[in-house]
Amino acid sequence: MLEFQSIRWVSLLAVMVSVGPYSGPALGDHRWPDQRQVGPLLCHADFPLDKYLPFFQEIAELQTDLVATLGVGKTREYIHLYLFSKRSTYQRYLREHFPGVPYRRALFVKGHGPGMVFAYASGDFQVDLRHECTHALLHGSLPMVPLWLDEGLAEYFEMPADQRQRGSPHTGPVRRAALFRRVADVQSLEAITGIDNMSGRDYRQAWSWVHFMLHGPAAAGDELRSFLGDIQAHVPPGRLSDRLTQKIPDLNRQFVRHFRR
Incomplete structure (x- = not known):
């Protein structure tokens, strides 16, 4: 049986912020009215979490999905999630503890200790939490x-x-582009060095390559898992675009074919 807990990382507006030491509260800290744990996820909230229990159980299963789909290991650390009922409270907390950090609907912070996720109960709360938990669990493993x-x-x-x-x-947008044989340029994506330089189009194209690797030719999925396996083993992985082209010489044609099916 799962014990209760929740987490999150960096939203679609995501940023990863490197910070100095920060002591997050332990479970039982009186400043947080509701605190729960599910697996590696430690949740601190300023509102009751009972109605979110089924959702947090789903979030806890995300790690199993990542391990099964990508072949990565489980996270090596606990991940702290700080949840706020109101945007104003969330913003005030971040201004106090992380002054100068630009506003994001959700924020993943990784310093020298465990990863921390900050979010508020927006209309996209569940999407944001899945998105950020993916970041957190991956970086807790790799x-x-x-x-x-x-x-x-x-x-x-x-x-x-x-x-x-x-x-x-x-x-929809990716399928429409494929009708005109437009291929997302993975090498351009690889050249992006900062989260602030990623546009909405870049996010969509990054998603399209992940979708292709997970639901397209078996060789593409195998190469993704091999690439992540090298990272896990601390072996320089090279560029994924080069590895995919080596395994799938007609890569762009296969990409277009995948989204035109």
């Missing part, structure tokens, strides 16, 4: 993840499990 792939995976796993293959809002 020493690094290329930015574009990190965001592409988070965009993919932010949907409920039964909607990941066909239910993303990215599906």
